[in-house]
Amino acid sequence: MEAAETIQSIRSLIKAARDSGKNIGLVPTMGALHVGHISLIEAARKKCDYVVVSIFVNPTQFVPGEDFEKYPRPLEDDLDICQKAGVDAVFAPAQGEMYPVENVTWVNVEKLTESLCGQFRPGHFQGVTTVCSKLFNIVAPDIAFFGQKDAQQAIVIRRMAADLNMSLSIVVCPTIRESNGLAVSSRNMYLSEEQKKDAANIYKSLQKCHRMIDTGVKDASEIIDEMRNILLKVPSIEIEYISIVDADTLQSIDHITGKVLIAVAVRIGRARLIDNILLDSTK
Ligand code: AMP
Secondary structure (H helix, E strand, O other): EEEEEOOOHHHHHHHHHHHOOOOOOEEEEEOOOOOHHHHHHHHHHOOOEEEEEEOOHHHOOOOOOOOOOOOOOHHHHHHHHHHHHHHOOOOOHHHHHOOOOOOOOOOOOOOOOOOOOOHHOOOOOHHHHHHHHHHHHHOOEEEEEEEEHHHHHHHHHHHHHHHHHOOOOOEEEEEOOOOOOOEHHHHHHHHHHOOOOOOOHHHHHHHHHHHHHOOOOOEEEHHHHHHHHHHHHOOOOOEEEEEEEOOOOEEEEOOOOOOOEEEEEEEEEOEEEEEEEEOOOOO
């Protein structure tokens, strides 16, 4: 496995891979790698001959007051995980490599970034789409791999790639969970064992929603109320939002129909946690 810190060095590694006829897969991450990230690497290895993992804690996607400084950066462990997972190259640039001067050029996806996390993290998605555009320009992957865990991010990136005619495809991989249902996340490191047990109720509330839709409940507010009741029983959980949206437009819906995304964001202690399920109510 090669590790590159500069844009020039990752580009020359990728050029060599391309020249030998390999197709390129990119897994963009902020590091502190876990089984969720490894599942994306495995998906990339199945579809691509040369797998690049980027590790970059992107400052422009953190809103002031968020955990940018405290975000875990265990680079040596991450390189070890990548090596064992069969990654071909890691691109781990310093901040000055990605943003050498004040950044004045931004990629902004409208509408899809307004609801859900967009309401609570102003500017977050602009940071995500801008850094992903930069990474796509640097690595020029054939396929980039994202997790369903960050459902809105995946939908926004897919739309950005389509709207800007980027010549790559986006693959979205299923959410990997702990045995108690808690979605694996780098931010779970902020939780105590007790808080992790509490956090399992996020998925319980999503499963409740799933059952209600399966049994024919159509009223979104009735479902949200049930989900809220589950979360309110856990004193450590502070609900940010519980939303049921159309899976294409990400606009709230009153009546369950077609493909719906049910998304939850909560705070527990100093962790902000998100989770979701995607359901096709016609099936
Ligand atoms: P992050 O390092 O948190 O920015 O995540 C990098 C990528 O890994 C994103 O596409 C995430 O959606 C994905 N990811 C994070 N957690 C999980 C998980 N539990 N299951 C699947 N994908 C995940």
